[in-house]
Amino acid sequence: xxxxxxxxxxxxxxxxxxxxxxxxxxxxxxxxxxxxxxxxxxxxxxxxxxxxxxxxxxxxxxxxxxxxxxxxxxxxxxxxxxxxxxxxxxxxxxxxxxxxxxxxxxxxxxxxxxxxxxxxxxxxxxxxxxxxxxxxxxxxxxxxxxxxxxxxxxxxxxxxxxxxxxxxxxxxxxxxxxxxxxxxxxxxxxxxxxxxxxxxxxxxxxxxxxxxxxxxxxxxxxxxxxxxxxxxxxxxxxxxxxxxxxxxxxxxxxxxxxxxxxxxxxxxxxxxxxxxxxxxxxxxxxxxxxxxxxxxxxxxxxxxxxxxxxxxxxxxxxxxxxxxxxxxx
Amino acid sequence: xxxxxxxxxxxxxxxxxxxxxxxxxxxxxxxxxxxxxxxxxxxxxxxxxxxxxxxxxxxxxxxxxxxxxxxxxxxxxxxxxxxxxxxxxxxxxxxxxxxxxxxxxxxxxxxxxxxxxxxxxxxxxxxxxxxxxxxxxxxxxxxxxxxxxxxxxxxxxxxxxxxxxxxxxxxxxxxxxxxxxxxxxxxxxxxxxxxxxxxxxxxxxxxxxxxxxxxxxxxxxxxxxxxxxxxxxxxxxxxxxxxxxxxxxxxxxxxxxxxxxxxxxxxxxxxxxxxxxxxxxxxxxxxxxxxxxxxxxxxxxxxxxxxxxxxxxxxxxxxxxxxxxxxxx
Numbered sequence: 001x002x003x004x005x006x007x008x009x010x011x012x013x014x015x016x017x018x019x020x021x022x023x024x025x026x027x028x029x030x031x032x033x034x035x036x037x038x039x040x041x042x043x044x045x046x047x048x049x050x051x052x053x054x055x056x057x058x059x060x061x062x063x064x065x066x067x068x069x070x071x072x073x074x075x076x077x078x079x080x081x082x083x084x085x086x087x088x089x090x091x092x093x094x095x096x097x098x099x100x101x102x103x104x105x106x107x108x109x110x111x112x113x114x115x116x117x118x119x120x121x122x123x124x125x126x127x128x129x130x131x132x133x134x135x136x137x138x139x140x141x142x143x144x145x146x147x148x149x150x151x152x153x154x155x156x157x158x159x160x161x162x163x164x165x166x167x168x169x170x171x172x173x174x175x176x177x178x179x180x181x182x183x184x185x186x187x188x189x190x191x192x193x194x195x196x197x198x199x200x201x202x203x204x205x206x207x208x209x210x211x212x213x214x215x216x217x218x219x220x221x222x223x224x225x226x227x228x229x230x231x232x233x234x235x236x237x238x239x240x241x242x243x244x245x246x247x248x249x250x251x252x253x254x255x256x257x258x259x260x261x262x263x264x265x266x267x268x269x270x271x272x273x274x275x276x277x278x279x280x281x282x283x284x285x286x287x288x289x290x291x292x293x294x295x296x297x298x299x300x301x302x303x304x305x306x307x308x309x310x311x312x313x314x315x316x317x318x319x320x321x322x323x324x325x326x327x328x329x
Numbered sequence: 330x331x332x333x334x335x336x337x338x339x340x341x342x343x344x345x346x347x348x349x350x351x352x353x354x355x356x357x358x359x360x361x362x363x364x365x366x367x368x369x370x371x372x373x374x375x376x377x378x379x380x381x382x383x384x385x386x387x388x389x390x391x392x393x394x395x396x397x398x399x400x401x402x403x404x405x406x407x408x409x410x411x412x413x414x415x416x417x418x419x420x421x422x423x424x425x426x427x428x429x430x431x432x433x434x435x436x437x438x439x440x441x442x443x444x445x446x447x448x449x450x451x452x453x454x455x456x457x458x459x460x461x462x463x464x465x466x467x468x469x470x471x472x473x474x475x476x477x478x479x480x481x482x483x484x485x486x487x488x489x490x491x492x493x494x495x496x497x498x499x500x501x502x503x504x505x506x507x508x509x510x511x512x513x514x515x516x517x518x519x520x521x522x523x524x525x526x527x528x529x530x531x532x533x534x535x536x537x538x539x540x541x542x543x544x545x546x547x548x549x550x551x552x553x554x555x556x557x558x559x560x561x562x563x564x565x566x567x568x569x570x571x572x573x574x575x576x577x578x579x580x581x582x583x584x585x586x587x588x589x590x591x592x593x594x595x596x597x598x599x600x601x602x603x604x605x606x607x608x609x610x611x612x613x614x615x616x617x618x619x620x621x622x623x624x625x626x627x628x629x630x631x632x633x634x635x636x637x638x639x640x641x642x643x644x645x646x647x648x649x650x651x652x653x654x655x656x657x658x
Contacts, residue, residue: 076620085620136489157481159587160465163620169584173503174577183580183616248503251512252581255498258488287512291405291414291492
């Protein structure tokens with residue numbers, strides 16, 4: 001049995017989750033609460049600190065040493081400085097926010113390792129999930145938006161300012177839909193759960209009919225997936241379009257990174273994996289070199305919503321292994 | 330003065346080049362000869378071995394210790410196994426060819442470190458060229474085709490089978506021109522020297538006129554650049570289209586990798602840098618997050634045709650530093 005544990009934390013726009021994770025990746029205790037996002041950074045930081053302290057108490061009760069805390073946060077950030085560039089889902093006050101430093105203060109000097117939430121999820125899946133054992137892997141989380149994570153030669157690719165692996169903003173339609181990032185035609189505009197709902201709504205407006213029209217309300221992404229499973233024609237055509245766009249985005253990603261495993265996660269990516277994967281694979285394989293796709297697999301994420309917590313904990317263990325003097329006990 | 334040297338080799342479809350490179354990146358001696366590509370693998374391997382042995386003799390004459398040999402080759406390959414997936418410019422016989430092993434035999438047991446040529450050029454530029462000091466960088470070589478190299482966290486990104494960094498095959502036009510890779514709308518089809526020439530030829534066929542029509546022959550990429558410098562309207566519009574496509578491709582690359590430096594190299598990328606860069610930058614900056622482009626620069630390659638030789642030599646020094654027992658003296 002592992003003696004050390006890390007506190008893995010996952011900060012979302014609506015939910016704050018945390019767990020004690022041991023060195024094998026097992027979760028020993030977990031906590032979850034709403035994120036007090038509307039109350040501003042001070043309240044959010046206090047909530048994170050309280051949750052972390054609660055888990056630290058639990059660790060003491062289990063006679064485990066706490067190696068440190070890791071936090072996955074929903075925005076581009078620099079793990080080296082602990083500065084968050086922005087967290088749009090939590091509000092404007094978080095632009096260029098020194099979250100690492102403020103959390104360290106709130107935790108009485110305990111250092112906190114920050115990671116972008118999708119990078120943390122990639123780290124989790126690469127550790128004990130669908131990409132375990134792969135030194136080159138990518139993760140796409142298809143949910144409200146599309147997030148991404150990259151592992152190359154066994155290391156997380158964070159980029160020069162921590163803004164790397166934004167794979168939802170790979171361009172799939174050059175003059176396509178405007179995206180919140182300022183660009184056009186980003187993958188996120190075609191293959192997210194939000195995109196599925198919007199495309200179904202647009203298709204219904206053009207020609208109402210089928211299971212989705214019978215709902216009598218605007219369909220959600222989940223509705224589209226459920227209707228597709230019942231062979232609803234309109235839902236199937238929306239899924240086909242999303243899967244093909246995903247394959248186009250994956251083409252650029254695969255040519256750039258030559259991963260061994262592509263992991264599809266997030267709410268929609270996990271729930272609709274069996275529907276989307278064959279379509280995306282067909283598109284991808286029709287557009288790539290043999291050398292790029294040799295040995296390549298596309299896998300459903302294994303860790304579900306725990307990926308970020310587990311990956312954030314993994315970052316703590318890895319950081320300790322690299323620089324033990326910076327950890328905490 | 331550095332005592333050790335490496336033999337850096339660059340295998341091209343028409344030309345074979347090599348040099349003695351010291352640990353500061355300085356070239357102490359160089360050789361160049363035509364590649365006997367038509368005579369098949371045996372003749373090419375003999376030519377490489379003769380050139381390497383010649384340079385080894387030169388090293389002895391200069392009383393330098395040879396740390397090993399590194400070769401940049403024009404195709405996807407696996408540096409770990411020394412197997413080349415394919416080298417289309419050298420012929421069909423090279424598919425899945427054990428080039429590393431065959432070269433080692435030809436060199437009497439000397440180990441040879443193989444690297445894809447664009448990756449070797451990236452390594453060279455990241456060592457002592459336009460990306461020196463950047464831990465996150467990409468290289469695009471715009472020439473006959475478009476090659477790519479990626480450095481993330483200071484390490485070359487080769488991918489799971491050595492087929493990574495094929496940045497010429499990032500998709501910029503989803504239903505665009507068919508590409509030799511099997512896909513459609515790849516960057517290479519819009520921003521290579523070949524694409525420049527083809528697009529100028531097509532534009533001339535539609536409406537003949539200007540400096541390029543006056544040539545009385547099909548324009549080359551160089552012709553287009555020369556005419557653009559004289560403000561020829563047709564040439565400027567071809568450059569504009571190539572630069573904008575480059576910006577679209579860079580958008581996907583920057584969102585995925587968040588590099589600090591983008592290096593443009595290759596014959597066309599170097600010669601037309603001042604024409605292409607402002608157009609590509611404008612397109613890129615209109616499509617990206619602030620966090621992704623913060624601190625980003627686009628730089629002209631510094632090492633020219635030496636980048637591959639210097640980078641292949643660098644791979645030898647790095648491999649020796651990691652595993653000294655595998656080197657040679």
